Amino acid sequence: MKKVLVLAVFALASAVTYAGGYRVSLQGNKSLAMGHTGVAVINSSELVFFNPAGLVYLDDKFNVTAGMHGVFSNIAYQDTETGANAQTDSPMGTPFYLYASYKATDWMAFGLGVYTPYGSSVEYEKDWAGSHLVNNIDLKAIYIQPTVSFKINDKLSFGGGPIYVTGSVNFNRNLNRTLTDLEGNRANVTIDATGVTSWGWVASTMFNPTDKLHIGATYRSEIMLDAEEGDATFENIPNSPLTPFENTGIKASMPLPAELTVGMSYDFCESWTVAFDFNRTFWDVYESLDIDFVNEDIPDSKNARNYKNASIYRFGMQYDATKMFTLRAGYYFDESPVREGYFAPETPRNDSNNFTAGLTVNLGEHLQIDASFLYSHFKEIDASYNYYFENGVAVPFSGTYKTNAFVPGLGLTYKL
Amino acid sequence: MKNILKYTFALLAIGFVSCEPEFDSPVTDDGFYSSGTANLSKYVSVGNSLTAGYADGALYITGQKNSYPNIMAQQFAFAGGGEFYQPLMSDNLGGLLLSGNQITENRFVLAVGPNGNPGPVRLAGTPTTDITNHLPSTYNNMGVPGAKSFHLVAPGYGNVAGVPTGAANPYFARFASSESATVLGDAVAQNPTFFSLWIGNNDILSYATSGGSGVDQTGNFDPSTYGSNDITDPNVFALVYSQQVDALTGNSAKGVLINIPEVTSIPYFTTVPTNAIPLDAATAGALNAQFGAYNTQILPGLAGMGVISPEEAALRMINFSAGQNFPIMTDDDLTDITAILQGPPFSLPAPLAILLGQLRQVKSDDLIVLTASSVLGTTPDPNNPQGVIGVSIPLSDQYVLAVSEQARITAASTAYNATIEALAGAKGLAYVDAKTALARVANGGIPYDGGVLTSQFVTGGAFSLDGVHPTPRGYAYTANLIIKAINETYDATIPMVHIGNYGTVTVTNN
Numbered sequence: 001m002k003k004v005l006v007l008a009v010f011a012l013a014s015a016v017t018y019a020g021g022y023r024v025s026l027q028g029n030k031s032l033a034m035g036h037t038g039v040a041v042i043n044s045s046e047l048v049f050f051n052p053a054g055l056v057y058l059d060d061k062f063n064v065t066a067g068m069h070g071v072f073s074n075i076a077y078q079d080t081e082t083g084a085n086a087q088t089d090s091p092m093g094t095p096f097y098l099y100a101s102y103k104a105t106d107w108m109a110f111g112l113g114v115y116t117p118y119g120s121s122v123e124y125e126k127d128w129a130g131s132h133l134v135n136n137i138d139l140k141a142i143y144i145q146p147t148v149s150f151k152i153n154d155k156l157s158f159g160g161g162p163i164y165v166t167g168s169v170n171f172n173r174n175l176n177r178t179l180t181d182l183e184g185n186r187a188n189v190t191i192d193a194t195g196v197t198s199w200g201w202v203a204s205t206m207f208n209p210t211d212k213l214h215i216g217a218t219y220r221s222e223i224m225l226d227a228e229e230g231d232a233t234f235e236n237i238p239n240s241p242l243t244p245f246e247n248t249g250i251k252a253s254m255p256l257p258a259e260l261t262v263g264m265s266y267d268f269c270e271s272w273t274v275a276f277d278f279n280r281t282f283w284d285v286y287e288s289l290d291i292d293f294v295n296e297d298i299p300d301s302k303n304a305r306n307y308k309n310a311s312i313y314r315f316g317m318q319y320d321a322t323k324m325f326t327l328r329a330g331y332y333f334d335e336s337p338v339r340e341g342y343f344a345p346e347t348p349r350n351d352s353n354n355f356t357a358g359l360t361v362n363l364g365e366h367l368q369i370d371a372s373f374l375y376s377h378f379k380e381i382d383a384s385y386n387y388y389f390e391n392g393v394a395v396p397f398s399g400t401y402k403t404n405a406f407v408p409g410l411g412l413t414y415k416l
Numbered sequence: 417m418k419n420i421l422k423y424t425f426a427l428l429a430i431g432f433v434s435c436e437p438e439f440d441s442p443v444t445d446d447g448f449y450s451s452g453t454a455n456l457s458k459y460v461s462v463g464n465s466l467t468a469g470y471a472d473g474a475l476y477i478t479g480q481k482n483s484y485p486n487i488m489a490q491q492f493a494f495a496g497g498g499e500f501y502q503p504l505m506s507d508n509l510g511g512l513l514l515s516g517n518q519i520t521e522n523r524f525v526l527a528v529g530p531n532g533n534p535g536p537v538r539l540a541g542t543p544t545t546d547i548t549n550h551l552p553s554t555y556n557n558m559g560v561p562g563a564k565s566f567h568l569v570a571p572g573y574g575n576v577a578g579v580p581t582g583a584a585n586p587y588f589a590r591f592a593s594s595e596s597a598t599v600l601g602d603a604v605a606q607n608p609t610f611f612s613l614w615i616g617n618n619d620i621l622s623y624a625t626s627g628g629s630g631v632d633q634t635g636n637f638d639p640s641t642y643g644s645n646d647i648t649d650p651n652v653f654a655l656v657y658s659q660q661v662d663a664l665t666g667n668s669a670k671g672v673l674i675n676i677p678e679v680t681s682i683p684y685f686t687t688v689p690t691n692a693i694p695l696d697a698a699t700a701g702a703l704n705a706q707f708g709a710y711n712t713q714i715l716p717g718l719a720g721m722g723v724i725s726p727e728e729a730a731l732r733m734i735n736f737s738a739g740q741n742f743p744i745m746t747d748d749d750l751t752d753i754t755a756i757l758q759g760p761p762f763s764l765p766a767p768l769a770i771l772l773g774q775l776r777q778v779k780s781d782d783l784i785v786l787t788a789s790s791v792l793g794t795t796p797d798p799n800n801p802q803g804v805i806g807v808s809i810p811l812s813d814q815y816v817l818a819v820s821e822q823a824r825i826t827a828a829s830t831a832y833n834a835t836i837e838a839l840a841g842a843k844g845l846a847y848v849d850a851k852t853a854l855a856r857v858a859n860g861g862i863p864y865d866g867g868v869l870t871s872q873f874v875t876g877g878a879f880s881l882d883g884v885h886p887t888p889r890g891y892a893y894t895a896n897l898i899i900k901a902i903n904e905t906y907d908a909t910i911p912m913v914h915i916g917n918y919g920t921v922t923v924t925n926n
Binding site: 074075076078079080081082083085087129177178179180181182183184238239240241242243378380390391393395396400402403404 | 436437438439440442443444448449477478481491494508525526527528532534539865866867888889911912913914916917918919920922923924925
């Protein structure tokens with residue numbers, strides 16, 4: 001019977017999860033304002049991220065741009081069968097970027113970028129209906145990327161460089177749907193790993209068939225974050241050999257998937273630019289999130305994710321209205337990597353329609369203020385996560401989700 | 417330029433301030449769920465320990481929070497239900513104090529013993545709920561552990577001075593509105609718009625849990641003469657029950673009536689097997705030799721003398737064999753032959769005559785109560801290893817609910833249930849057949865989203881560690897049954913709960 005009980009308490013225990021679709025496309029205010037296009041837009045040192053090969057075509061000797069976005073994302077959940085409902089109260093996400101480019105010669109440019117392409121910050125009401133899957137999560141990954149670019153001629157260039165990543169995750173969920181201590185407080189676990197580092201690379205090319213038309217392609221490699229020295233902290237565990245949970249170390253791996261972008265831009269009527277980017281994110285590497293508790297008495301946690309590769313279609317437009325103002329607008333359609341039945345509440349991502357706008361204010365010759373705004377619209381969706389198990393029995397967590405995100409951003413560009 | 421920046425940012429600010437995502441039809445909107453023709457704004461629940469949320473042999477806070485009325489009230493809140501207040505205990509230990517002296521035991525928890533096996537033990541600690549600490553408020557949950565049907569209308573049932581003598585109930589004493597208050601009176605005084613009534617279980621249950629040691633009072637219409645383990649006369653039940661329904665519906669309130677489950681549905685009576693005694697062939701043979709004269713001479717002799725019937729003689733035969741055996745027991749429904757055996761022609765010594773006086777073996781259709789598991793097979797006299805309970809010492813009658821006793825319970829509960837169903841029909845109230853529903857849990861179980869809910873003791877999920885009262889999951893199942901009946905009767909759409917979200921037994925080591 002003891003064995004049965006341990007299982008009962010606990011085989012269910014394991015749905016530690018990261019965000020679904022935890023890519024955060026906010027790598028520059030100028031680009032974001034144009035639907036986050038940019039692989040073929042020669043604008044500023046945002047190219048360090050979007051297409052390092054393009055840096056050699058910048059007019060400036062030196063270009064540095066930095067900025068930040070405030071991510072106000074909201075998730076509402078309800079289950080009409082029981083009336084259960086919840087709203088996230090997530091802290092504002094603050095992805096940032098800093099890019100610098102230096103044209104050493106006419107045919108060679110150096111770049112340095114620091115940016116945050118992956119991350120998630122979601123906070124549900126504690127002990128909400130899906131608390132056995134997630135109470136809160138905070139995932140951060142900072143990319144540091146030096147690049148070098150070579151101009152073959154006025155039509156063709158190449159660029160690339162290594163990427164150093166440092167990441168952290170803090171995640172809390174209840175152990176299962178029912179376990180409490182004697183006073184009725186829900187048993188929960190916090191997984192924490194900081195300073196997880198890894199390496200990757202980026203390579204890109206730009207091709208200019210005419211001086212109005214630009215075509216670009218960028219590939220950013222998959223980076224596997226292997227947390228070797230994380231901590232698991234258990235709280236509100238009953239004092240019983242049947243619930244052998246105690247604080248221990250963890251090991252876990254999580255992929256930051258590879259991404260391929262191709263796109264083009266076209267300048268027309270003197271002051272207009274249109275751009276189109278296509279992203280393919282190779283999410284299929286994210287099959288399962290497995291957490292290995294160092295304490296062997298605590299069964300490892302295996303959580304099916306089974307993501308599929310997903311595409312994003314981006315459109316953007318730029319208008320140099322006056323000497324002082326450049327106006328931008330854009331739209332993109334973001335396909336969810338989440339398959340049916342794998343819809344977990346850490347980041348309930350269904351397909352989204354995204355609308356962007358923004359402007360640059362030129363303050364003299366050297367300084368620009370960049371502002372942007374993004375509204376992400378998700379349709380209301382009935383969905384479920386079917387891979388949470390209790391005693392070997394799958395217990396789907398289903399309901400209706402409605403998500404949105406509002407992202408204002410502000411940045412500065414300095415050029416010489 | 418300044419202005420443009422200002423307007424841009426004002427626009428952005430408006431964007432993310434008004435950014436809460438809205439469902440097309442939110443469950444929190446008025447009218448998403450309907451109470452139909454019922455008005456749930458003031459719900460009062462009336463009943464006994466089941467209504468109070470009693471579990472694991474005690475009343476304690478987390479148990480109360482998972483009482484079926486409280487679970488229902490949370491769901492009622494989606495359909496116009498109001499606040500629901502309960503007379504919460506002071507702790508999760510569950511024992512009661514009377515002026516500092518503990519008068520009821522703490523709750524059970526599932527603890528792993530020194531041998532590595534988990535089992536129910538009483539939770540250690542000094543409880544803090546003193547019944548002399550009177551709660552001045554009124555409470556929606558009028559569930560009073562231990563109450564029988566007629567107690568709900570008995571003045572003084574909440575008088576703390578009557579607790580030591582058993583004239584009053586310690587749980588009701590905590591929140592009775594006055595020394596002379598009745599449970600029913602305090603419930604009706606709250607002007608409920610909706611009520612639930614689940615009473616009558618204890619009118620048979622204490623008889624059952626005591627192994628039928630009380631008296632079947634059928635025919636005695638004066639409950640003031642009843643002992644605590646007696647069966648209540650069905651006419652008395654019908655009288656007080658209809659009085660209660662009349663009072664609760666007086667304010668044109670709607671409500672739900674719940675009937676009385678069978679005792680055979682609960683693990684207290686189904687966990688200990690009737691053939692619990694393992695014997696090898698040699699021991700069985702030796703025992704049979706000892707009872708040889710009883711089987712072959714005394715019983716036929718008594719039958720021949722007409723002292724006992726041939727049927728009783730057959731019933732009293734003792735027979736052991738290699739393998740699992742039925743324990744011997746004392747059955748006070750048998751003819752007491754102690755005195756006769758001491759006289760001629762048997763002239764047995766007194767101890768042997770007393771042993772055989774009302775002796776028989778347990779039969780497969782008897783029920784052995786859960787508490788027998790701690791005495792069966794034990795040797796109460798450490799100096800006499802031969803004195804084994806169930807083998808050479810009869811199991812006391814209080815541990816066995818004999819077939820004859822079960823029949824009295826069935827007769828009474830069938831009569832109570834007829835009253836309940838008829839009143840529900842006559843008054844147009846919702847009616848819950850808990851008897852059938854609980855029998856389903858006991859026979860095969862109820863599938864839910866994490867397994868199957870069964871009556872298996874400890875592991876089945878439906879019953880707490882006292883073997884009688886439900887777990888939170890069992891109470892959630894009960895709440896769903898009642899909500900379903902309310903929805904059907906009153907054309908309502910109150911949402912049910914996922915019973916898998918409710919816990920079962922509490923594991924903890926002292």
